[in-house]
Amino acid sequence: MPPTPWPAPRAGAPVRGEVVVPASKSLTNRLLLLAALADGPCLVINALESRDSALMLAALEQLGAGVEHISDPAGTGEQAVRITPLPLDQAAHPSAGHPSVAHAPEVRVDCGLAGTVMRFLPAVAALTGRTVHFDGDPEARVRPMGAVLQGLAELGVAVTGDAGSAPGGSSKPASQAPSTLPFTLHSPGGLDGGEAAIDASASSQFVSGLLLAAPRMTKGLTLRHSGTSVPSLEHVEMTMTVLEQLGVTVSSPQPFTWRVEPGPIPAFTVRVEPDLSNAGPFLCAAAVTGGEVVMRGWPKTSTQIGRRWTRLLADFGAAISTTEEAGGETLTLTVRGPQRLTTPGTVDGTAELTPTVAALAALCEGETTFTSVAHLRGHETDRIAALAAEIRRLGGEAEETDDGFRVLSPISHGGLVRSYADHRMATFAAVLGLVVDEVEVEDIGCTAKTMPTFPQLWQDLVSSGHSGDAETP
Ligand SMILES: O=C(O)C1=C[C@@H](OP(=O)(O)O)[C@@H](O)[C@H](O)C1
Numbered sequence: 001m002p003p004t005p006w007p008a009p010r011a012g013a014p015v016r017g018e019v020v021v022p023a024s025k026s027l028t029n030r031l032l033l034l035a036a037l038a039d040g041p042c043l044v045i046n047a048l049e050s051r052d053s054a055l056m057l058a059a060l061e062q063l064g065a066g067v068e069h070i071s072d073p074a075g076t077g078e079q080a081v082r083i084t085p086l087p088l089d090q091a092a093h094p095s096a097g098h099p100s101v102a103h104a105p106e107v108r109v110d111c112g113l114a115g116t117v118m119r120f121l122p123a124v125a126a127l128t129g130r131t132v133h134f135d136g137d138p139e140a141r142v143r144p145m146g147a148v149l150q151g152l153a154e155l156g157v158a159v160t161g162d163a164g165s166a167p168g169g170s171s172k173p174a175s176q177a178p179s180t181l182p183f184t185l186h187s188p189g190g191l192d193g194g195e196a197a198i199d200a201s202a203s204s205q206f207v208s209g210l211l212l213a214a215p216r217m218t219k220g221l222t223l224r225h226s227g228t229s230v231p232s233l234e235h236v237e238m239t240m241t242v243l244e245q246l247g248v249t250v251s252s253p254q255p256f257t258w259r260v261e262p263g264p265i266p267a268f269t270v271r272v273e274p275d276l277s278n279a280g281p282f283l284c285a286a287a288v289t290g291g292e293v294v295m296r297g298w299p300k301t302s303t304q305i306g307r308r309w310t311r312l313l314a315d316f317g318a319a320i321s322t323t324e325e326a327g328g329e330t331l332t333l334t335v336r337g338p339q340r341l342t343t344p345g346t347v348d349g350t351a352e353l354t355p356t357v358a359a360l361a362a363l364c365e366g367e368t369t370f371t372s373v374a375h376l377r378g379h380e381t382d383r384i385a386a387l388a389a390e391i392r393r394l395g396g397e398a399e400e401t402d403d404g405f406r407v408l409s410p411i412s413h414g415g416l417v418r419s420y421a422d423h424r425m426a427t428f429a430a431v432l433g434l435v436v437d438e439v440e441v442e443d444i445g446c447t448a449k450t451m452p453t454f455p456q457l458w459q460d461l462v463s464s465g466h467s468g469d470a471e472t473p
């Protein structure tokens with residue numbers, strides 16, 4: 001049964017309110033994975049609870065980690081996840097008195113539509129020495145996977161494109177590794193690492209996925225990107241920083257080359273930051289309605305790409321102010337919307353923020369050109385095509401370009417916006433619906449990928465303060 005369309009709440013007045021967004025998907029899934037590779041049980045406080053993080057936890061459990069949900073571990077009312085690491089020593093030394101992994105049952109990993117699961121877990125799977133089958137949603141089966149699988153094949157992992165193939169099936173040359181889900185990995189000797197070169201121009205997650213597992217490769221890993229540019233380079237920096245913060249030695253001997261030394265990951269307790277990408281639509285609610293939205297707990301420094309919101313919103317005419325909070329680590333961020341949004345003309349390399357920025361562009365007079373985002377064609381959906389199509393559906397003009405798209409004129413009416421199973425297409429439509437009558441979102445449920453509470457938080461924010469009138473473009 002198709003989902004019931006969700007009528008996007010229309011702001012009858014400038015949106016004024018405060019919002020607390022859940023934890024970062026990118027940090028949660030890195031920290032859960034690294035906890036499973038640590039040398040003792042770890043506590044991840046305020047871990048995101050969403051489909052992507054649930055898939056990560058389920059997969060880590062399948063691979064042999066322990067997962068326990070704990071309420072209020074620090075007396076702050078927060079939730080936490082305790083991870084008992086994977087028994088990797090058994091994989092590395094199957095004859096050292098441990099039950100051999102050769103007899104361990106095969107594992108099935110459901111990636112859903114999560115890039116962080118499909119790109120980050122193959123190297124971890126190889127470390128376990130078990131035969132692991134990966135598959136996901138129909139939309140996930142077209143997302144690019146080739147580089148990470150070629151990298152693993154180069155490092156000696158048998159990779160086959162048939163999810164049902166026999167364990168131990170012959171390894172193919174790296175160039176013949178499958179390029180999409182489903183696939184099967186088999187690496188009975190674990191993963192020694194060493195050196196590999198991959199073309200990561202389709203996703204930064206190919207790099208992150210190999211680097212995250214590298215501390216537990218016996219030789220560590222020197223990874224070189226062989227293409228022109230890596231998109232979302234911030235996410236690779238996040239990977240390197242998180243590894244370093246957890247005590248792993250990392251370096252970047254030259255541009256597009258990363259080195260992770262082998263060694264233990266000391267057991268850790270960590271608290272996850274709010275998701276600054278998912279904060280975007282809420283902050284945009286102030287920008288598009290001429291209202292004011294406050295977010296407490298904005299990290300003073302962050303590895304998240306969403307830290308760019310302060311600059312991006314200012315570029316569209318919003319006023320941003322911050323005050324330091326007690327403890328000095330976090331800020332209270334206030335976004336005040338302008339009377340009328342102004343386009344900065346060009347928006348470059350906004351990666352996963354792009355659909356939300358596109359909502360601002362679709363409400364501006366004047367052209368906005370999005371550049372260096374070609375890789376968005378391999379996201380949850382082809383976001384370049386989807387954004388152009390949905391802007392046109394609502395009466396705007398938009399065209400696709402080689403490395404992005406151009407919004408030529410603003411939308412002029414509401415309608416049913418297709419969500420393409422993509423959480424950011426759904427929230428793109430929600431932002432538009434604040435100021436345009438009768439916008440409906442085909443499947444608001446897809447926001448559960450990274451923020452199951454989105455519909456409620458959105459409704460709460462829209463109804464939280466009423467004064468003045470919101471303008472229709
Ligand atoms: O490493 C990560 O957590 C992510 C990396 C980026 O992927 P791409 O490089 O494929 O854009 C980003 O878009 C995604 O939402 C999360």
Ligand SMILES: C=C(OP(=O)(O)O)C(=O)O
Binds near residue numbers: 114424450
């Ligand atoms: C591209 C995204 O997700 P994923 O981690 O599935 O790649 C995203 O959240 O915008």
